[in-house]
Amino acid sequence: MTVVHVVLPGDIDDPAAPSGGNRYDRRICGGLVGLGWAVREHAVAGSWPRPSAASRTALAGLLDGLPEGAVVLLDGLVAAGAGEVPAARAARLRLVVLAHMVFGDEAADLREPEARALRAAAAVVTTSRWCRQRLIERYALPPARVHVAAPGVDPAPAATGSPDGSRLLCVAAVAPHKGHDVLADALARIGDLRWSCTCVGSLDRDPGFVARLRAHPAARRIDFTGPRTGADLDAAYAAADLLVLPSRGESYGMVVTEALARGIPVLTGAVAGLPEAVGRAPDGDLPGLLVPPGDPAALAGALRRWLAEPALRDRLRRAARGRRDTLTGWEHTTGQVGEVLAAVAGATG
DSSP: OOEEEEEEETTTTOTTSOOHHHHHHHHHHHHHHHTTOEEEEEEEOSOTTSOOHHHHHHHHHHHHTSOTTOEEEEEHHHHHHSTHHHHHTTTTSEEEEEESSOHHHHOGGGHHHHHHHHHHSSEEEESSHHHHHHHHHHHTOOGGGEEEOOOOOOOOOOOOOOTTOOEEEEESOSSGGGTHHHHHHHHHTTTTSOOEEEEESOSOSOHHHHHHHHTSGGGGGEEEEEOOOHHHHHHHHHTOSEEEEOOSOOSSOHHHHHHHTTTOOEEEESSTTHHHHHOOOTTSOOSEEEEOTTOHHHHHHHHHHHHHOHHHHHHHHHHHHHHHTTOOOHHHHHHHHHHHHHHHHHOOO
16 A cells, blocks of 8 residues: 655644635545555644745654655645745655645745745646646646646536526635625626625635625625535525636636536636636537626626526526536546556656
8 A cells, every 4th residue: 555645734624714725635635545545644734825934844844754755745835835845855755746726826925935846846736727737837847747637526416596597606715816806896787686696705814805895885785604614505506596706816616616516607707727617518508607807897797698688597507507417526536646646656766
């Protein structure tokens, strides 16, 4: 049985801070055990990707304590925050970085540490084709060392949907990069129409931003529920007609496929990995609407079409049901990650 040491951010199982990256990591760890790997988890406390000196020291001590030639799967959140630490130990370890996003695109101060970790790694696993290509371009990585393992999705009952399509759902931490301000501005432009909007996601990432949203004219018709998981999150999806994800960029967007697994159409941005997550139905139809990111007028126009055009709703719902049948599960994702780890474990020289 081959051992893999998985280095994770310290909040991996914090129910108050659910994230796509944490859920991906947890499913991969469980899936690798099912494939016969001996998984050794190491959660490192810290404010990743900007850790304290103590957190860097703890990470260094952890890696130094692993045996020579150990296979290490390192979460990209940790790698981007302390790239010099794994890079300095890459010669004695078999390092694979799991890159959930391109941190260097978001923050200039993370480019150098992220580059050092990725360039030193024996392999990099990304969560989308878009993310793979972006990392190759930004950091001049050898393409043969960069792989894709897109998130899986669990089967779920099809949402019933209401006749008028008025129940809007957004699932994302309430923070500027997720575009809730764009959503509020767009909803204010369609105040003459019947709709309700539920925003599920953490409210503590940026309290000032949340306060400004609550003061927005559209906020009286928006329900900010905070984070939901498990059955509570399932219930939110089951009650929804349309998933609206106004993010300014996503490497993939797990909530997109979670909605599509229930036959719920998606309205999101034509940016980064989001079109890849939306995908196409078998007949080529788009199971949702794509708009320019950060554009309230475009988002409002798409929402107005959805709410005012029954034929459009019917077409998108048919496409979403078709796309539902094409989605792959977590066993496929884990298998792809396992193949990369096995190749690294078996490499010589």
